[in-house]
Amino acid sequence: MKKFFLMLMSLPMLFACSSSVSLKGDWQVVSAYGVSTEGAMNQPFISFQDSGKVTGNAGVNSFFGEYNLKGDALSFGNMGMTRMMGPNMEIEDAVTKALNSAATFQVNGDQIIVRDAEGNEAMVIKKK
Numbered sequence: 001m002k003k004f005f006l007m008l009m010s011l012p013m014l015f016a017c018s019s020s021v022s023l024k025g026d027w028q029v030v031s032a033y034g035v036s037t038e039g040a041m042n043q044p045f046i047s048f049q050d051s052g053k054v055t056g057n058a059g060v061n062s063f064f065g066e067y068n069l070k071g072d073a074l075s076f077g078n079m080g081m082t083r084m085m086g087p088n089m090e091i092e093d094a095v096t097k098a099l100n101s102a103a104t105f106q107v108n109g110d111q112i113i114v115r116d117a118e119g120n121e122a123m124v125i126k127k128k
Contacts, residue, residue, distance in 0.1 A: 021107055023048040023069060027125040029056075030111065032094035034121070041086040044095050046125060058095040060086030074105045074114060098123035 029037050029044035037044045040059035047055045054067045054076065065079035076099050086092065101116040102123070114123040 021105075021112075023067075023074075023105075023112070024050055026128040027112070028128050029058075029095055029098075030124040030126055032091070032098040032123045035091055035094040037091055037095070040088060040091045044091065045128065058099075059091040060084055060089065061092060063096075063099070072104050072106060074102050076100070076102055095123070 026045055026047045029046065031037060032044070037059065042057050042059060044059045045056050048067060049055075052066050052068070053064070055064045056062070058081070061082040061084055063079055063081040066077050068075045068077065079099065081096070098114060098116075102114050103117040104115045104119075106113050106115070111124055111126045113121055114125065116122045
């Protein structure tokens with residue numbers, strides 16, 4: 001009976017920990033739609049703030065805007081971006097596409113996998 005009571009008491013803590021993932025802070029973009037960010041002009045990153053604001057760099061250009069997080073649903077909206085050309089726009093294009101198509105995310109070890117609406121891996125990020 002004592003074991004059952006302890007197990008029952010620990011359930012709320014287990015669910016509370018697993019359902020509250022904080023994206024707040026700086027995240028390095030590892031890949032976007034299968035394109036590695038290694039070799040980008042600037043290391044792509046995303047910085048999430050508690051206020052629902054997001055800033056970052058897609059490899060060449062900086063971006064800024066808003067994000068929405070509800071459960072495992074993640075979306076970006078009202079985004080702005082600088083418009084410069086760089087030596088490798090393939091990475092930039094892949095990161096921008098991932099930001100525009102983000103629908104959900106899942107934690108995978110020390111990384112976050114962002115998926116599009118079809119369930120494809122849009123972007124992999126890791127905490128800086």
